[in-house]
Amino acid sequence: MTLAPAAAQAGTYVFEEAEFVSPTSIAFETAAPPTGEATQQILDGAESVQSLIETSSGDYTGVEVTDTGLAVTLPDGLDIQARAAEADAVTTAQIRFRHGDRSRAQMYDVKNQIEDMIDAGLHRGTLRGVGADPSRGVAIVYLSELDSVALRTELKTRFGSAVVFREMPEMKTLTEERSRDSAPHYAGAGVRLWNDPHTGERGRCSTSFAVALSGSRYQLTAGHCLPGGTNYPDLWAATFTSATKPAAEYYFGTKHTTTFGGELGAPTQGSAHKYGDWALINGSTYSPRVYNCPVGTGYCSSLPVGGASYGTPAVGTQVCTSGLTTGQTCRQFVTDPDWHGVVQGVVLSHITVVQHATTSGYWDCQGVRPGDSGGAVYQGMGNGSVRAMGIISFGDGCISGYTRLSGVRAWNNGVSVVTAG
Incomplete structure (x- = not known):
């Protein structure tokens, strides 16, 4: 995705909108391919920004590594410029900022509800797992392709644009100069x-x-x-x-x-x-x-x-x-x-x-x-x-x-x- 630069303009940062997530589509998506290899400066910067996000999960959504820098997503709010400045201050890597629909804490509230379903053994064999895409503020639900339409429809009705779906085959452990x-x-x-x-x-x-x-x-x-x-x-x-x-x-x-x-x-x-x-x-x-x-x-x-x-x-x-x-x-x-x-x-x-x-x-x-x-x-x-x-x-x-x-x-x-x- 092409992101707007976050260079400060008269003391402000420029934002673009995060990728649109449909509130109704139950189609499977695939993971976006990488943009390229990141430098050590970018990787170290991601560690620093991620630490900030994890300690302030209501103020940020997530960070993504790209080959040119970091993309940081924040939920809207009156203090969004101050929060952007705080993230910019913890790394020398270039940062681009995006508006998000929800905070990391709100994303994890959805993820945790689906985790509870998994831990309770619900839909075993169809519901493979749940993860997160903090760059978009969505929970990623992993399901088998067969017999999952009803469950995907149920989850979309319940959570809307807070969830996306990816197909996952049954995973196996790897037991086997x-x-x-x-x-x-x-x-x-x-x-x-x-x-x-x-x-x-x-x-x-x-x-x-x-x-x-x-x-x-x-x-x-x-x-x-x-x-x-x-x-x-x-x-x-x-x-x-x-x-x-x-x-x-x-x-x-x-x-x-x-x-x-x-x-x-x-x-x-x-x-x-x-x-x-x-x-x-x-x-x-x-x-x-x-x-x-x-x-x-x-x-x-x-x-x-x-x-x-x-x-x-x-x-x-x-x-x-x-x-x-x-x-x-x-x-x-x-x-x-x-x-x-x-x-x-x-x-x-x-x-x-x-x-x-x-x-x-x-x-x-x-x-x-x-x-x-x-x-x-x-x-x-x-x-x-x-x-x-x-x-x-x-x-x-x-x-x-x-x-x-x-x-x-x-x-x-x-x-x-x-x-x-």
């Missing part, structure tokens, strides 16, 4: 899940960031890789398949805590509806680095972890993922910063949805694959290090979801990502 990582272990490594006697294994996952809690160090992975009742709680480097244990340096540890209940292949709710899809492992040593090589065996380069984001990213934010199957994959853009929905019968929260785009700006299906579950999600910081963002949770190659670090912090505010230096 990074595969030979030795201690201290890095994010983006591949692990194989073994039983305690080391006589049987059940699939492969990936690792995410090292975290500290109460003086101890742990490593993150996906909760669905280590459900509470699993008989395969021990993680070893993925390359080893023999019942003879490899050297101890290839041991990643065992399940410490998890948000999933049930067993592998038969998960139950646990606490994923509160905290997202993650687990902590302990029993080895963990380093604040992440593998950043393409998929393949042999030597793999890595980058230091220089910081972490515990908030919600802006629409259009670019992230990279690092996992066993697809290696480092960048050019993934946030299309829904805050999704809440059902994956294989389990309700998840603290999820951000991303899609991969070509250099020509078209969506493709080059996202995460089976085996990447639990892997790292991050973005560059412009100084050779990366900012930790979350843990890979699900996907089908075309649409992917990751659990934000906000979910881990919601469980225990004392958790922090370990950083280098």
